[in-house]
Amino acid sequence: MLDVVRLKKHYRVAASALFGKRESRAVKAVEDISFAAREAEVLAIVGESGCGKSTLAKVLLGLETASEGLVVFDHEAIQNQPVESRAVKTIASIQMIFQNPFDTLNPSYSVGSQIVRTLERFRVGVNMSERRDIMLRLLDLVKLPRAFASRSPRQLSGGQKQRIGVARAFAGRPRVIIADEPMSALDVSVQAAISELLMSLQRESKTTMVFISHDLSVVRYLADRVAVMYLGHIVEMGATEQIFTPPFHPYTEALLSAIPIADARVKKRHVVLEGEIPSALSPPKGCPFQTRCGHKREVPGDLCEREMPPTRTVAEGHTILCHLPVETLKRMEPVFA
Numbered sequence: 550m551l552d553v554v555r556l557k558k559h560y561r562v563a564a565s566a567l568f569g570k571r572e573s574r575a576v577k578a579v580e581d582i583s584f585a586a587r588e589a590e591v592l593a594i595v596g597e598s599g600c601g602k603s604t605l606a607k608v609l610l611g612l613e614t615a616s617e618g619l620v621v622f623d624h625e626a627i628q629n630q631p632v633e634s635r636a637v638k639t640i641a642s643i644q645m646i647f648q649n650p651f652d653t654l655n656p657s658y659s660v661g662s663q664i665v666r667t668l669e670r671f672r673v674g675v676n677m678s679e680r681r682d683i684m685l686r687l688l689d690l691v692k693l694p695r696a697f698a699s700r701s702p703r704q705l706s707g708g709q710k711q712r713i714g715v716a717r718a719f720a721g722r723p724r725v726i727i728a729d730e731p732m733s734a735l736d737v738s739v740q741a742a743i744s745e746l747l748m749s750l751q752r753e754s755k756t757t758m759v760f761i762s763h764d765l766s767v768v769r770y771l772a773d774r775v776a777v778m779y780l781g782h783i784v785e786m787g788a789t790e791q792i793f794t795p796p797f798h799p800y801t802e803a804l805l806s807a808i809p810i811a812d813a814r815v816k817k818r819h820v821v822l823e824g825e826i827p828s829a830l831s832p833p834k835g836c837p838f839q840t841r842c843g844h845k846r847e848v849p850g851d852l853c854e855r856e857m858p859p860t861r862t863v864a865e866g867h868t869i870l871c872h873l874p875v876e877t878l879k880r881m882e883p884v885f886a
C-alpha cells in the first residue's frame with residue numbers, strides 16, 4: 550500500500566556564528582527508514598521522544614519533503630511532492646489524525662460546515678445537499694449526535710473534537726491513515742473510547758493505519774506489526790507478538806521493561822537504560838544505540854562503536870539491527886515471566 554525505501558530527512562539549522570562565518574548544521578531526524586505498510590494492517594511506529602516519528606509522518610503527508618530515499622504510493626514516488634502540489638486523490642487517500650484536536654478545527658465555523666468543506670475539497674458528493682447527507686452520516690459513524698453539526702468547536706469536549714478529527718480523516722475514503730499519538734492529548738477517561746472507535750473504523754473500511762506512539766503497551770492490543778525506532782533508524786520490526794518475546798533488539802528489551810504491569814503474578818525483568826537519547830545533531834558513530842546499550846560488551850572489539858550494524862533476519866518477517874549474532878539474540882531472556 551505504502552512503500553518507504555531508505556528514507557532520510559535532515560533539517561538544516563543555523564549554528565552559532567563561528568569565527569564570523571555563518572554555518573548551518575544538519576539535524577538527522579530520519580536517517581534510514583524502510584518499510585512497507587500492507588493493505589488493511591495496523592502498523593505501529595514506537596520510540597522515545599525525538600527519535601523522528603513525527604518527521605516520518607510529515608514526509609508521508611507531504612508536510613515536509615524527503616532529503617533522500619523514496620515514498621511510493623499507488624505506483625508513484627511522492628517523497629518530493631509537498632502537499633500543495635499533490636493530486637487531490639493522493640491527499641484524500643493519505644490522511645492524518647493529529648495529536649491535538651484543538652489545533653485542527655477553525656473556531657469560527659460550525660463543525661458540520663467544516664466537514665462539508667473537507668468533502669468539497671476531496672470532491673466527495675455531487676452537490677451541497679448530498680454532501681450534507683454524507684456529513685451527517687460521518688457524524689453517525691463517529692457516534693456523535695447529528696445535532697452537533699451546528700455546534701461551534703468551542704462547545705465540544707476534547708474527545709468530541711477528536712471524533713470530528715476522525716470523521717474528517719475518513720471523509721475522503723482514505724486508503725492510509727497516519728495517526729500521530731491520537732490519544733495522548735485526551736483525558737485518560739476518553740482514550741479507550743477513541744481508540745476503540747478508530748480501530749473499528751479501520752477494520753470495517755480496511756484502511757491501512759500507521760499508528761505512532763511512544764508507548765509499547767498501547768500498541769500491543771491494536772497493532773498487527775510494530776517498527777521500533779531509535780534516533781532516525783528502525784532497530785527492530787516484526788509482528789506484534791514477535792516484538793514482545795525474544796529475540797529482541799537491546800533497545801526493545803529496555804522499552805519492554807519500562808512498561809508498567811499491574812498484575813502482581815507477572816514478573817518483570819528490570820533493564821536499565823542509561824542516559825538520554827543522543828542529539829540528532831550529533832548522533833554517535835557506529836550503532837545508533839551504542840551509547841546506552843547493555844549488550845555492547847558481548848560484541849568483540851569495538852565494532853559497535855565503529856560500524857553500523859547489519860539488519861539481521863531472526864524469523865520470517867522479523868528483523869533486528871544489531872552486531873550480535875542471531876544465535877545470541879535468540880538466547881535473550883524474556884522480559885516478562
Ligand SMILES: Nc1ncnc2c1ncn2[C@@H]1O[C@H](COP(=O)(O)OP(=O)(O)OP(=O)(O)O)[C@@H](O)[C@H]1O
Pocket residue numbers: 560561562576577578596597598599600601602603604605763828829830
Ligand atoms: N522543523 C525542524 N527543524 C529542525 N529540527 C527539527 C524540526 N522538526 C523536528 N526536528 C528535530 O528532529 C528530531 C526528531 O523530531 P520528531 O518531532 O520527528 O520526533 P518524535 O519522535 O515525533 O518525538 P515526540 O515523541 O516528542 O513527538 C528531533 O531532534 C527534533 O528536535
Ligand code: SF4
Pocket residue numbers: 799800836837838839840842843844845848853858870871872873
Ligand atoms: S550493535 Fe552493539 S550497541 Fe548496537 S544494539 Fe547491538 S550490541 Fe548494542
Ligand SMILES: [Mg+2]
Pocket residue numbers: 602603604729
Ligand atoms: Mg512526535
